[in-house]
Amino acid sequence: MDHTSAHSAATLSPTREATVAYNHDDDAIKAKEEEKVLKHVHDAHVHDIFVQEAAPPAAVEVADDHGHSHETSCEAQVMENYNLSFRIGSLFIIMGTSAIGVFAPILIYRISPYKEGGLRDWTLTAGKFFGTGVIIATAFIHMLPEGLEKFDSECIGEGWHSYHAFGGLFCLISSFLLQLVELAALSKLDSLAQKNDDAMVEKGLVPMPTHTHKHPVPYEHCHHGIHEEGHVHSAGFLESDQSMRNIGTFILELGILMHSIIIGITLGTEDEESVMTLLIALVFHQFFEGIALGSRINDLHCKCWKKPVLMGLLFIIMTPIGIAIGIGIRNTLNPGSSILAQGILDSLSAGILLYNAYVSLMSIEINHNVGFRKSPWFRKLFCFLFMYCGAALMAVLGTWA
Structure with missing residues (x-):
């Protein structure tokens, strides 16, 4: 390898190292963001389960004689088109x-x-x-x-x-x-x-x-x-x-x-x-x-x-x-x-x-x-x-x- 080629390789090495380091940092940031999103979804799911167990049922899923399901409300409701x-x-x-x-x-x-x-x-x-x-x-x-x-x-x-x-x-x-x-x-x-x-x-x-x-x-x-x-x-x-x-x-x-x-x-x-x-x-x-x-x-x-x-x-x-x-x-x-x-x-x-x-x-x-x-x-x-x-x-x- 001649002097010019060696000089070029030496010149490109820091750039390649910087690029690799940048990509590594970017992947780490994305991983942290995904972890935060998953944690947020998990917390929201746990909260919903807690609320559903603590609160009385507002509606109950009931299956009719033909196997079709419909909701029966457990709260007083105003009848429409009575x-x-x-x-x-x-x-x-x-x-x-x-x-x-x-x-x-x-x-x-x-x-x-x-x-x-x-x-x-x-x-x-x-x-x-x-x-x-x-x-x-x-x-x-x-x-x-x-x-x-x-x-x-x-x-x-x-x-x-x-x-x-x-x-x-x-x-x-x-x-x-x-x-x-x-x-x-x-x-x-x-x-x-x-x-x-x-x-x-x-x-x-x-x-x-x-x-x-x-x-x-x-x-x-x-x-x-x-x-x-x-x-x-x-x-x-x-x-x-x-x-x-x-x-x-x-x-x-x-x-x-x-x-x-x-x-x-x-x-x-x-x-x-x-x-x-x-x-x-x-x-x-x-x-x-x-x-x-x-x-x-x-x-x-x-x-x-x-x-x-x-x-x-x-x-x-x-x-x-x-x-x-x-x-x-x-x-x-x-x-x-x-x-x-x-x-x-x-x-x-x-x-x-x-x-x-x-x-x-x-x-x-x-x-x-x-x-x-x-x-x-x-x-x-x-x-x-x-x-x-x-x-x-x-x-x-x-x-x-």
Whole structure:
């Protein structure tokens, strides 16, 4: 290498070294900047997680029946495009449908003369057992599942998620309470009947029985009895069964009224997308429940119109009252409190109807009814067929309401 080349190489070496040093410093700066950005993103992510865990959920992701997800707000919101006139119109539609359902069996029953085994008797029997199926399915398909679903909502307090069966618990409590109420009512009737029997014995209207069967028949079962050879062949057992039917009918109406208010509030607060479908379902729902209640009101055997009309009117107005309440509270309703209240009421109503359906409607009317057991097989088949049809129709309605 000559002197010129060596001099050029010596001259270029510092420049190359400076360039390499500059590139190294530039890479270090870029690395530090990337590290700062990553740290900032990490801190922001940690902050978001902390805020989401600390704050209550404002919205919950819910999947509908078709697998599509949508948000359900847990905060009170103002409803937009709320069709108030439609809600008011639905109030009168449901009122009219309920009136037809509940009063049709009552009017048919009170048309004179009434002939056992005639067309009217078969019609009312069909309505009675159809109503039994409606009531059982209402409890199993509409009330209890709704109550259980409400207690699974993320909008209610965390304490309600500490136990997985609050819906079943409230259902159980209401059935136990009903048993105590029914026992107290029947005990009171027994006491009044015994006082009446004692008074009749003292007045000589009923002779004192000389001896009784192995299991003595209480006085309350004797005041319409037939006395032969010192034995009391009591017709009072029929009266005791009638008292149980009467109490069962009143309890049945209580459960139906509670449920009617709940579904009315639901219709009054429902969004515009599904309110029409819900209204159509509730029209059929209230009509069938009206038939069920009206058929059972006939079992009271009231001589006057006052009690049947009053019980029918209570049923007619309850759902409209619920709709009116829903209209009034639609913008101020706390979703969490509303969901919790509906869950409790649905569960309590389910317990009432289940107890009444199995104790009063099925056990007393079918299994423990001597007249039913001795009836022809085709009449039994007729009754069971309509009971299953009533349950099936209400199960189908459970798709929409």
